[in-house]
Amino acid sequence: MSTQLKTFDSVKGIVLSLGEEFARVCSDKSINFNREAGFAVQLLQESSYLLETAYSNPDSLRNAVVNVAALGISLNPAKKQAYLVPRKNKNGVKSICLDISYIGLLHLAQQTGAIYWGKAEIVRERDQFRMTGLDSPPEHAFDPFAVPDDRGQVVGAYVVVKTCDGDYLTHTMPAKKINDIRDRSEAWKSGQKGPWGTDYEEMAKKTVVKQASKYWPHRERLQTAIHHLDTDGGEGVEKDVTYSSGVIPEPKSDEATKALVAGLEEAAKSGVQAFRTAWAALAEQQKADVGLEERNRINRMAKAPQGEVIEGDAREVENE
Template identity: 40%
Template structure:
């Protein structure tokens, strides 16, 4: 009597990875390699594997996102990871793609927006002098010290293809605002609880990347994954800004504080230099709380945008 060999069907989580194969066409990644890296991460993390077994569709979507942003899951590079995460306690856990701040920088480098970038945290016992958005700050510290004090803030320094630099500084208060709108953090769990310093660095790079020229769909998708799908906070803040329609008419310049005038001038000059008007608008909306002053700031930005567009049109006509 002969026995027909039993066909063992692949596990659903394995099928979920395999079903994402076509998405990797044109991604710049080798699907077979990413399949191996994904499988290794699952096999090395029993909780992640359980989540993938219970929710294989979330694993498939996470692999789609790997292809969309073009970041390898190679653990030696530390650019992106598959992680189990719940945005709310009463929800089932999902497999999600987590992108490190190094991953965001890698996208900027690979797409030609920047040559390199580095994010650093600044502590109370460090010596730090901010010199503006286009000059390297002075940051002196003992990286081996175990007593650098509490975190004051951080910054991202990026070199542009032109050789110039862009510096984005973020206070601890701004980091806390981002953290505090994370639904997971409100419930006492999630990456802001488990990996606070890494999340601070990521928040700095996210905001800095908006000023980098040559924004690409890859970067936009990466930020969308982190902010909206992974619930890291910035998307919520963006939705909480004052609607322009609700703002009063811009007041005369002499009714705006000198401090706000100086801040707005720096931001507008930076927007013109980097052609980053939308990024400047977001920064103004997040930093300037007084409605009349915000209305004045946005009006100044729009004037600069109009003048810049006019200059470009004149150059095109004369060329």
């Protein structure tokens, strides 16, 4: 038996031994161990470097496969949600990492009820892009059959989502801010470049989705996935965001924030449009200080007759 075949059999055995642990931590019962194990083995079989990395660091392989269950995401190549990829940390140690695509992040957001629907897109300098208002999707016109160079350089990315209440939220990022985050990734700093060098557009879309998620209803699985990408995945963390346990920090509680909330509540008494205008006028940091739960509460107040607060929308308060 060849050395490579022995290596493959050993690594395959590790994957197939994880059924009990996989089932114990699985967050989505539609995720089937036998199928996911098959996808993992297929990925290992297709890449000799991935196989060698898994053989040299079996614990990282175990962690990556178990993370599939914990996050409730699939390695099915047809879905393009997640992959097993080799990584080197800053000390040069090779390991297997569960990489989650922007499609996977949007899937988690939909599955956990943070959003109803969403898509991310790249904007190039010859595209026609226009924001149409706070509560409507943007207009983005371009030739879908043109080669990227004909559309010009990348100038930014955006993600537009439809909330479970039927509202649209659009978040944009200029290329400079995307590249600032890229420059903090471990692979880029080490000179290897990694996925930022091979799949820039996919990484740009993932970056804007990660940033936009701060303004969606909090979901533990989604934020844990983002924390995993920023730390174990080494993708680069925004300077103004601290991820300590995969959970977004609680909104500040001080007099300035209380005054912001009071002003939004006053605007809400005049209806939805008045509230949305007041919200749009806030700086990004002020929105973060108010927090998503307060924003949703006041939004419900604006939609209710005579400013009455509506309590208990399960789609907003559910914490998975």
